[in-house]
Amino acid sequence: MTCLRCSRTGGRVCVFFNNYKLTPMTNTNETTYQELHRPSSEFARRQDYLDYELSIMNPKRWGINLPYRDYRFELEDWVPAVAATIGKIVMAAAVVGAFAGPLGLPDSFVIENARFEMIIAAVLFVILFSGFLNPRANLAGTHGPLIPLIPLIVASGGHPMALGILIGVLGLMLGVFRGGSLLARLTSDGVAGGLLLYLGFIGVTSQIASLYSWAEGHGVAHIAFVVVLANVIMYAYLEHLGKKWLAIPLGCLLAGVIAFALGAPFQFSTEPGLPNMNPAYWWGEDTGWQLGLPGPAEFMAVLPFAVLAVAMWSPDFLGHRIFQKINYPQTAKKVLMEIDDTMVIASGRQVVGTLLGGGNLTSSWGTYMVPAAIARRPIPAGAVLTGVLCIAAAIIGYPMDLAVWPPVLSIALIVGVYIPLLEAGMQMTREGKTSQSAAIVVFGSALVNPVFGWSLTMLLDNMGIIGDKKRSQELSRTDRWGIPAITFGILVTVMALIGMLPGIPAIMESFRVLQ
Structure with missing residues (x-):
């Protein structure tokens, strides 16, 4: 197979350019980053080179990663x-x-x-x-x-x-x-x-x-x-x-x-x-x-x-x-x-x-x-x-x-x-289903704070009350309402304790006054 850009043949990596859009075909399980790396001069655009670098990198989690062996400075x-x-x-x-x-x-x-x-x-x-x-x-x-x-x-x-x-x-x-x-x-x-x-x-x-x-x-x-x-x-x-x-x-x-x-x-x-x-x-x-x-x-x-x-x-x-x-x-x-x-x-x-x-x-x-x-x-x-x-x-x-x-x-x-x-x-x-959930997040965040807006809307969205109902039906019962409800409940309780719910006095402060 011959690369249309660099005319290389027989390699494990071949990059096809179609209207300057890069689609790398790589097998990073068998090939190291050093072997897959190509100089930026071989690419039509700088963006193509940067995208290719992102595609071939395979950094180790909790291992030793070294410059120029596993990544490069640009x-x-x-x-x-x-x-x-x-x-x-x-x-x-x-x-x-x-x-x-x-x-x-x-x-x-x-x-x-x-x-x-x-x-x-x-x-x-x-x-x-x-x-x-x-x-x-x-x-x-x-x-x-x-x-x-x-x-x-x-x-x-x-x-x-x-x-x-x-x-x-x-x-x-x-x-x-x-x-x-x-x-x-x-x-x-x-x-x-x-x-x-x-x-x-x-x-x-x-x-x-x-x-x-x-x-x-x-x-x-x-x-x-x-x-x-x-x-x-x-x-x-x-x-x-x-x-x-x-x-x-x-x-x-x-x-x-x-x-x-x-x-x-x-x-x-x-x-x-x-x-x-x-x-x-x-x-x-x-x-x-x-x-x-x-x-x-x-x-x-x-x-x-x-x-x-x-x-x-x-x-x-x-x-x-x-x-x-x-x-x-x-x-x-x-x-x-x-x-x-x-x-x-x-x-x-x-x-x-x-x-x-x-x-x-x-x-x-x-x-x-x-x-x-x-x-x-x-x-x-x-x-x-x-x-x-x-x-x-x-x-x-x-x-x-x-x-x-x-x-x-x-x-x-x-x-x-x-x-x-x-x-x-x-x-x-941009889609109608996502915009419904987005509007509620903004609403809830403006009412209290982003944590409240996120946790409340995640619960409503996963339950299928708003947003993509098909996605909700594909979730397990625990994912649909169990974990979101527990998360929302814990966060609202904490915010009530420290007085972050508008118009509601801090419960911690109320206990301190009573004592």
Whole structure:
């Protein structure tokens, strides 16, 4: 058999091009990645080469994966690496800052602990696990949706170490018993698409509002309008060229240059150096967090919040995997993110990071996975680059100031995460059956939060009340209503305990008053 593109004969791999669309025919069970790899010069388009690379990769789960033997570094890998580093600086500082405010800790503590967290994550988990030991697991990032609840956690007597350990333990149980993939399997395209639509829309509007608030606070409201408008035009043009993977670096550069040129205030303030690496310092009674070690009461106080945090993982992890499936070729099944493996690694990262003194709350790394999927790149190479950039940013210090500058931060999140989520949600909800479920997800999420909307709609959808009734009939009784009902019941109970149901006082607080 002769390849129509490269004229090779007799090989195990032959690539046929039909109107520049690539369809690789491979037998990866008998052939290694090294043997299947072909130089990019043999392909008509860069996209064809990237799709082919995704199709021939077969990374080992819980084994040794080495660069150039099992995967390669490409220029596109810098896109998710830069985006993830910016996102990590922002989110880690936001979580630690949310704890530091109610605890009365200074801003210097926030930067110091965030730098410490970045080094822990990069060395022990991002590079080691996602880069070498299990490239099927997404990077362990930061649990953004839990940030608004942190002041309530502190007010309830919660302790950051107790919360981190419980989240890690519960997440490990869910991952080991494959609960994450089970919930993902029970979530239809309509439910998942509606969740992506809601998260994308809320994210875009909140970042634009945040950018305007910052600009108005400095008396330069026009800068926010010019920055956003310029990036809308840039994103549309990149869409036209088929180069959306460039949106984050170009968007951040454009936002920074325009804002600075128009007079927006900015200065570097974080000096180079290493943070304190001693866990005893961070968990001392008079140093670091100034809290000492937690006792049984602190663990009980954070238990409902830990349950809710881990429950939020499933829709978050599911959304990232679905985003890969939408952007990758259909033949790239062996590089898709493993939800349960990601939960196991995220749980380990949570426990280790917490015990060492960090304040980060872990989840799947969205600011990495979304740009990586758009750039058509697998997890490992970008993970190694992300780890290197995080270590460099933490030690140098100055990049942290630039990454958290509102024009750069907001644009990075808008063009790199939230607009792609909107696009993916729209693709998944084009049919009438899926749009019914999507509408209920949005409705329920707006009523309470995305966890409530997801769990309620999953129950209604699987029971056949809305959505694809044929799909419901093919499910077992347990999958149709047993597991979804139990999941919804547990989550509503937890939300009622901590006061997340609108208009209903927190049951925990009511018991505390009675006592």
